[in-house]
Amino acid sequence: MKQGKLLSLFRNVFAWVLSLIMFIPLLLVVINALKTKTEANGMNMSLPSSLQWSNFAVVIEEGKLIQSFFNSLLYASGSTALSIILASAAAYVLSRNRTRINKVLYFYIILGIAMPMNFVTLTKVMQATHLINTQIGIIILLAAAALPFSVFLIYGFVSSVPRELDEAGIVDGCSPYKLFFTIVLPLLLPVIVTVGILNFMGAWSDFIHPLYYLNSSDKWPMTLAVYNFFGRFQVNWNLVSADIVLTTLPVVVIYLLGQKFIISGMTAGSVKG
């Protein structure tokens, strides 16, 4: 009995230690974001002598954060909306009508989960389509990159929507569009929310696409802006920290609000796969 108690104590201490290891690096940034330049020099865990809220104002000004915030918002929400609509329409017809050819098409799409992007030749495609260094280009690229996994997750979910509803809709004279948008799509909502949050956070965190294809700094998303800011203000860790906090805050807030969807979506999708 005593041994059991000791074991349980050990488990709980271990859980706290692990949580701390995951949390301290992030806390470190928050603490240092509120320090003066000299205090933040060492980037340690000591608390600031007085809270320097002005760091955030400096960063927003110097790092062009307002602009890049709205760029990130545009890329993340644009690509999320696009990928959700396209992926659910495709997953729906491919899952409902499983002919030989449709199965091949489904396989072809989800092969993209493993395929790496060839960024070098993609430049050719971007030039040919006049999408290079454009905001719509980044939205399309992010959406295209998110499609395979989105189709995979939604495809599995479509089977759980009873077919009888489709039949009832057809009997009532629905067109395929009306059937999809008014009957099926609302029932796919749980999986769409999950896929939507995952795609949004993925797009927000994306760094490589704009790195390759956006030259003008006024089109940069927050990730690229913060990286550039780091290059210019390396010695001012208080400002870099403040910039990091502002860049990360949106995803962390979304995560804390939607953590049930996110964790269950990411694990269910993968455990199933």
Add this chain to the structure above:
Amino acid sequence: MNKKIYPIHFAWITLALYTVFFVLPGLMGFYYSFTDWNSYSTEINFIGFDNFKQLFSADENYLGFINNTLIFTIATVLLKTGLGLAFAITLNEGVRMKGFHRVMLFLPTVVPMLVVGLVFKSILNPATGLLNETLRSVGLGFLAQKWLVDLDWAFKSIIAVDTWKGVGYIMIILLAGLQAISKTYYEAASIDGAGAWNKLRHITIPLLMPALAVTTVLNLLHGLKVFEAVYVLTNGGPGYATDVLYTSIFKEFSMGRFGMGTALSTLLFVFMTIVGYFVVRIMSREGDGE
């Protein structure tokens, strides 16, 4: 009948976007790998296997980049699976505030890799970084290293940072797998006198195999595509010691040597598409079972 209710043109735009912006560049790579495509001339000439000869030549660093990519992949697969499994087993039962710990452990997964890289650049700073400072303050100063600068440590540090970011995710997948295992197996084993090790070897691991397969695949795909972790933490340095495929592709791209960049990309494309083919076949077969 089905054709009318579920018209295939619903999938057209998806197929088109995916094909044009994903598959097509991959396929184009097969052609451009055999050319001298670069930013200095508008002409693109066919040069046969020259790029690949250079790529596999011992005088160049490319084989080292491939090697690094593989080491990174194998190391992160093993570390994340091993640690993730150990954590999952420890935390499977008897832990209070489970929800809170779950949120904490998953947190690094959602933070952008770029940000994680910047934070650890500070933490691993040899002079002022939190890690060395802490080691010194508890009298373990002899363990302090020049984490990202030292030739022996730079790559290990990158692997450690990536493991820090990803292990929580793997742990939570494995935890879900563990909780699906019926307790009756363990009770039966206890009656038969099995110890903890035997239970782990003969019950937990075999029944956890599907989940372990999934996490291995996830880590494998993630590892082969690693870019930001290396780019931000060391940008391939010191020298070329920590360069991986995707960072060297970006370097070739920045220097305008597109042909060589394409050859490297195509190598990765072929390898991962073959691996992916088998992975995806298993995934889609399971989907059919419903």
